[in-house]
Amino acid sequence: MDETPGKPRANDPTIEDVAAAAGVSIRTVSRVLNKSPKVNAQTRERIEDAIAQLNFRPSLRARAFAMRRSFLIGLVHNDRNALVLDSIQRGIVARTSARGYELIVHAAPLEAEAAICDVVGFAERSRVDGLVILPPISGVPGLAAALEDAQVPAMALSSVPIEGFAGVILSEERAAGAQVARHLLDLGHRRLAIINGPADTASAMERRAGFLAEAERHGGVSVAEASGDYGFASGVSAADHLLSLGQRPTGIFAANDIMAAGVLKVAASRGIAVPGDLSVVGFDGSLLTKMLTPALTSVLRPFSEMAAAAADQLIARIEGLAAPLPYQATLQIVAAESTGPAPQ
Amino acid sequence: MDETPGKPRANDPTIEDVAAAAGVSIRTVSRVLNKSPKVNAQTRERIEDAIAQLNFRPSLRARAFAMRRSFLIGLVHNDRNALVLDSIQRGIVARTSARGYELIVHAAPLEAEAAICDVVGFAERSRVDGLVILPPISGVPGLAAALEDAQVPAMALSSVPIEGFAGVILSEERAAGAQVARHLLDLGHRRLAIINGPADTASAMERRAGFLAEAERHGGVSVAEASGDYGFASGVSAADHLLSLGQRPTGIFAANDIMAAGVLKVAASRGIAVPGDLSVVGFDGSLLTKMLTPALTSVLRPFSEMAAAAADQLIARIEGLAAPLPYQATLQIVAAESTGPAPQ
DNA sequence: GCTGTCGATGATAGCGTTACCACAAATTGA
DNA sequence: TCAATTTGTGGTAACGCTATCATCGACAGC
Numbered sequence: 001m002d003e004t005p006g007k008p009r010a011n012d013p014t015i016e017d018v019a020a021a022a023g024v025s026i027r028t029v030s031r032v033l034n035k036s037p038k039v040n041a042q043t044r045e046r047i048e049d050a051i052a053q054l055n056f057r058p059s060l061r062a063r064a065f066a067m068r069r070s071f072l073i074g075l076v077h078n079d080r081n082a083l084v085l086d087s088i089q090r091g092i093v094a095r096t097s098a099r100g101y102e103l104i105v106h107a108a109p110l111e112a113e114a115a116i117c118d119v120v121g122f123a124e125r126s127r128v129d130g131l132v133i134l135p136p137i138s139g140v141p142g143l144a145a146a147l148e149d150a151q152v153p154a155m156a157l158s159s160v161p162i163e164g165f166a167g168v169i170l171s172e173e174r175a176a177g178a179q180v181a182r183h184l185l186d187l188g189h190r191r192l193a194i195i196n197g198p199a200d201t202a203s204a205m206e207r208r209a210g211f212l213a214e215a216e217r218h219g220g221v222s223v224a225e226a227s228g229d230y231g232f233a234s235g236v237s238a239a240d241h242l243l244s245l246g247q248r249p250t251g252i253f254a255a256n257d258i259m260a261a262g263v264l265k266v267a268a269s270r271g272i273a274v275p276g277d278l279s280v281v282g283f284d285g286s287l288l289t290k291m292l293t294p295a296l297t298s299v300l301r302p303f304s305e306m307a308a309a310a311a312d313q314l315i316a317r318i319e320g321l322a323a324p325l326p327y328q329a330t331l332q333i334v335a336a337e338s339t340g341p342a343p344q
Numbered sequence: 345m346d347e348t349p350g351k352p353r354a355n356d357p358t359i360e361d362v363a364a365a366a367g368v369s370i371r372t373v374s375r376v377l378n379k380s381p382k383v384n385a386q387t388r389e390r391i392e393d394a395i396a397q398l399n400f401r402p403s404l405r406a407r408a409f410a411m412r413r414s415f416l417i418g419l420v421h422n423d424r425n426a427l428v429l430d431s432i433q434r435g436i437v438a439r440t441s442a443r444g445y446e447l448i449v450h451a452a453p454l455e456a457e458a459a460i461c462d463v464v465g466f467a468e469r470s471r472v473d474g475l476v477i478l479p480p481i482s483g484v485p486g487l488a489a490a491l492e493d494a495q496v497p498a499m500a501l502s503s504v505p506i507e508g509f510a511g512v513i514l515s516e517e518r519a520a521g522a523q524v525a526r527h528l529l530d531l532g533h534r535r536l537a538i539i540n541g542p543a544d545t546a547s548a549m550e551r552r553a554g555f556l557a558e559a560e561r562h563g564g565v566s567v568a569e570a571s572g573d574y575g576f577a578s579g580v581s582a583a584d585h586l587l588s589l590g591q592r593p594t595g596i597f598a599a600n601d602i603m604a605a606g607v608l609k610v611a612a613s614r615g616i617a618v619p620g621d622l623s624v625v626g627f628d629g630s631l632l633t634k635m636l637t638p639a640l641t642s643v644l645r646p647f648s649e650m651a652a653a654a655a656d657q658l659i660a661r662i663e664g665l666a667a668p669l670p671y672q673a674t675l676q677i678v679a680a681e682s683t684g685p686a687p688q
Numbered sequence: 689g690c691t692g693t694c695g696a697t698g699a700t701a702g703c704g705t706t707a708c709c710a711c712a713a714a715t716t717g718a
Numbered sequence: 719t720c721a722a723t724t725t726g727t728g729g730t731a732a733c734g735c736t737a738t739c740a741t742c743g744a745c746a747g748c
Contacts, residue, residue, distance in 0.1 A: 014734055025698045030736060038696060060471050062734035065409040065703055072448070082430035082631060086423060090451055102470045104416070104448045107434055126446045127404050232635055261635040268637040287426060291576055291605040293612040293637060358704055369728045374706060384726060406704035409733055 013054040021050035033058050060100075073314065074128035075105045076119055080230045081134045083258065083286040084303045088157065091307030092132060099315060104128060112140045119143060123152040130314045132157055132307065136201050136230070138165065155314040157306055159203035159329070171306065171329030173203045176299050177210025179333050180253045180281050183297070185218050188342035189251035189279060193224040195238040195263070197255035204255050207283065211253055224249050228259045235262025243270060243278075250278055250342050257282035257289055257298055264292060264338065275340030285334060294337030302329055357398040365394040377402050417658065418472035419449045420463055424574045425478045427602065427630040428647045432501065435651030436476060443659060448472060456484045463487060467496040474658045476501055476651065480545050480574070482509065499658040501650055503547035503673070513650050513657075515673030517547045520643050521554025523677050524597045524625050527641070529562050532686035533595035533623060537568040539582040539607070541599035548599050551627065555597055568593055572603045579606025587614060587622075594622055594686050601626035601633055604640055608682065619684030629678060638681030646673055 015033075019026040024043060031039050032047045039047075050056075064070045073096050077085055093103050106122045108115050115137055123131060130153040137143070138156035144164025147154045156165040159173045184192055194211055197204025208225075215221045224245060226238035235254055239262055242249055254260035260282030264274060272278050274294055282289060285300030309327035316323045359377075363370040368387060375383050376391045383391075394400075408414050417440050421429055437447050450466045452459050459481055467475060475491065475498040482500035488508025491498045500509040503517045528536055538555055541548025552569075559565045568589060570582035579598055583606055586593055598604035604626030608618060616622050618638055626633060629644030653671035660667045 016734080026735080027698060027700090027737085028696085031697090034736080040696060043696080057468055059409075059734055060469065061405070061409045061412070061414060062703095063736075065403075065405045065705085065733085066735040066737085068405070068703070068736095070405060072446075077430075079430060083427075085433075086421075086426035086429050086451075089449055093449075093451065102416075102448050103450075104446050105433055105437075106447075107430075107437065124401055125404065232631075258635065261637075265635070265637045265639075287576075288632070288635065291602065291609070291632065291636070293605075293609045295609075360704080370705085371707090371728060371730090372726080375727090378706080382724095382726060387726080403704055406733095407706075409703085409735085410705040410707085412706095412733070 012059070013056045015056070015058065017054055018047065018050045018056050021054060022047045069129050069318075070127045071101050072104045072126065072128045073101050073311065074123060074126060074131045075103055076108050076122070076131055076133040076137055077105065078108050078110055078134070078137055080110070080136060083288055084284060084301075087304045088134065088307040091304035092311040094304070095308045095311040096315065101129070101315070108137050110136065112142075115140045116143050116146050120146050120150050120152075123147065123150055128152070129318045130154065132310050132314060135159075135203060136198060138162055139201055153314060153317045155310045155317075157310045159301075160206050162202065171301065171331055173206035173331070174210035174213075176283075176331035176333070177207035177212075177253075178214035179210075179331070180207075180283075180299060181211045181214035181218075183281065183333055183335065183339065184251035184253070184279060185215070185221065187251070187279060187339060190220060190342065191222050191224075191247055191249045191251070193226065193242045193249035193252045195226045195228045195235060195242070195252065195254040195259050197228060197230050199227065207255060222247070222249075228255065230256050230258060232258050232262050235259025236266055237262075239263040239266035243267065243272065248278075251281070251339070252278065253281045253283075255283050257284045257286045257296060260296055260298070260338075261288060261292055264294070264296070274338050277343050279339035279342070281333070281339060289334070289336060292338075297334065297336045297339040299331050299333045301331060305329065356403070357400045359400075359402065361398055362391065362394045362400050365398060366391045413473050413662075414471045415445050416448045416470060416472045417445050417655065418467060418470060418475045419447055420452050420466070420475055420477040420481055421449065422452050422454055422478070422481055424454070424480060427632055428628060428645075431648045432478065432651040435648035436655040438648070439652045439655040440659065445473070445659070452481050454480065456486075459484045460487050460490050464490050464494050464496075467491065467494055467498075472496070473662045474498065476654050476658060477509075479503075479547065480542060482506055483545055497658060497661045499654045499661075501654045503645075504550050506546065513654050513671055513673065515645065515650070515675055517550035517675070518554035518557075520627075520675035520677070521551035521556075521597075522558035523554075523675070524551075524627075524643060525555045525558035525562075527625065527677055527679065527683065528595035528597070528623060529559070529565065531595070531623060531683060533593075534564060534686065535566050535568075535591055535593045535595070537570065537586045537593035537596045539570045539572045539579060539586070539596065539598040539603050542573050543571065551599060566591070566593075572599065574600050574602060576602050576606050579603025580610055581606075583607040583610035587611065587616065592622075595625070595683070596622065597625045597627075599627050601628045601630045601640060601642055604642070604682075605632060605636055608636060608638070608640070618682050621687050623683040623686070625677070625683060633678070633680060636682075641678065641680045641683040643675050643677045645675060649673065 015026045015029050019029045108118050133156050135158050138158050156162045159171040215223050226241050228234035228238045263280050267274050282296045282298035285298045289296040289298045306329050312324045359370045359373050363373045452462050477500050479502050482502050500506045503515040559567050570585050572578035572582045607624050611618050626640045626642035629642045633640040633642045650673050656668045
């Protein structure tokens with residue numbers, strides 16, 4: 001013996017067995033497998049029968065090798081996406097599995113420099129056919145360029161255009177921010193506050209802009225700002241700050257549900273009733289919203305659909321097909337128990 | 345042109361380029377790549393230099409093809425695992441990536457019959473080298489046998505032995521259940537309740553047994569039972585039931601955090617103070633615990649470590665190595681704000 | 689009827705590794 | 719000193735597909 005022997009596996013039928021069974025050449029079987037139109041209907045049927053008979057499944061390995069493609073889509077995420085990871089994965093798989101792709105996942109570090117190395121390394125190592133990258137990783141400056149260099153088609157599941165990424169999934173972040181402001185204004189709130197996401201996250205800035213603009217447009221409204229990093233702890237400290245202000249805000253918009261949960265927590269510990277004394281709005285419509293008490297008013301982002309659209313576009317690029325119509329996510333504020341009329 | 349052409353990719357250096365650069369045969373390069381001991385130290389160094397020089401990475405595709413292995417580990421989950429998916433993925437990747445494996449994920453349906461087809465289909469299609477299967481899917485009767493038939497090494501990330509699965513990760517579920525009971529008893533609670541997980545989930549039944557036994561041992565304690573399915577809604581309805589009982593329980597143990605969140609919600613809507621009037625304990629120590637108000641007392645399950653151990657064992661089986669020592673998860677109840685002294 | 693075109697198929701050369709077999713050189717044991 | 723190992727290396731056949739080229743009938747147009 002020389003090296004470690006690969007453990008022998010079952011002898012699956014090969015394309016040759018199918019060809020023999022159907023009385024044709026492997027070439028023709030291959031054509032059937034690849035849905036080539038140039039196959040006689042009868043022949044095709046005969047081959048398909050043989051395939052079913054033998055329970056033949058083309059070896060993904062051999063196929064990947066021959067086609068110089070892996071049929072793997074990589075998903076790059078990080079722990080900020082933990083709550084929505086499941087729905088995003090589902091969204092991608094919904095579109096890719098029918099076309100023979102599998103989903104391979106990778107958690108990347110948040111730190112910019114490390115992230116680039118890490119993601120490119122992952123792509124080269126795993127030889128994925130394409131990547132879907134979640135924010136905030138997708139916003140790392142230089143990442144798009146690095147991936148272009150490495151010739152890896154990549155798609156950012158971002159709500160706003162990101163420098164360098166070819167096709168991104170857009171949603172109306174700004175409008176959504178405005179929608180939140182309007183919701184609070186309609187309830188009579190005049191002292192508002194916003195807990196922003198990371199300043200280098202475009203979508204967070206868009207939301208902020210929309211929120212501020214709408215408040216401004218209304219007039220006679222104050223808006224306090226605090227910054228967060230999408231983590232729970234940052235939501236807590238931002239809320240601590242905002243709720244210690246002399247003129248305490250009566251309506252707080254947190255840039256994601258997790259930080260909003262932090263606001264609820266601080267409010268409870270200070271005996272501030274939600275929504276009696278304070279209204280809280282989150283963002284994402286994650287599965288957290290209904291589990292919190294009170295249930296969180298939040299802007300529902302259809303992650304699953306967004307991911308599906310990203311997958312569609314990615315596959316189109318991988319296979320050199322025409323890009324599907326750009327997808328515009330519709331963001332909808334879903335009022336729950338955490339918002340109510342302004343006090344007094 | 346015949347069929348859809350695969351999009352050409354960059355011309356990565358091949359093993360042949362390396363061999364030429366180092367002045368050896370590809371065979372020897374291959375040996376270096378596979379860490380075969382039978383290579384002269386100097387030759388090895390020369391080859392390693394050439395590899396670094398050319399920035400050569402062996403093609404995972406070709407390698408997978410030649411070795412009849414995919415270097416892919418499949419993770420089978422379902423939406424009941426959404427909250428812990430991230431940490432489980434991390435745990436697996438921590439152990440597998442260094443050994444050249446990538447993680448491929450698949451969400452399976454919960455319904456037993458469909459699940460078997462689905463999982464086996466996934467394994468055959470993607471040709472993973474092995475599977476890690478999360479509960480409750482792992483508990484589907486017949487699944488282990490079906491995978492054995494398909495010759496797919498599989499590992500259940502279960503807390504208790506599952507019929508058919510070779511090596512499972514064990515944790516002290518029963519002891520943990522007892523621990524929860526003791527925690528509540530120590531706080532003076534005498535009217536307890538438990539919201540169980542699905543009856544066919546072994547771990548849930550273990551927890552229940554431990555909880556009941558400890559309550560029994562103490563004496564003078566009543567335990568009401570309700571059943572749940574690990575979903576939020578089932579937690580709500582179970583809590584609705586339990587909190588409507590004539591002699592309302594003062595301490596409720598829910599078999600996972602999500603259902604515990606449902607209890608908190610019902611308590612709030614009925615004006616039952618937690619922990620003043622009611623203590624609530626969850627299970628899993630998911631990221632939900634600290635986000636809830638009050639923060640949830642829960643039994644911390646080290647999912648990441650458990651997943652890592654499962655991955656270790658799986659790889660050992662795949663590569664025919666000696667199995668690592670069986671891993672015993674330590675379950676620790678972490679007291680937070682949702683439990684306190686019994687009322688009166 | 690003869691050529692041109694098209695539709696359907698076969699033969700066969702890769703794809704980039706691993707691994708079996710062979711073999712020379714170095715080392716050991718008597 | 720010579721056979722018997724051991725050690726390091728090269729040649730090369732798989733692995734199971736895809737895809738290029740060639741072939742070969744059939745059918746239409748002149």
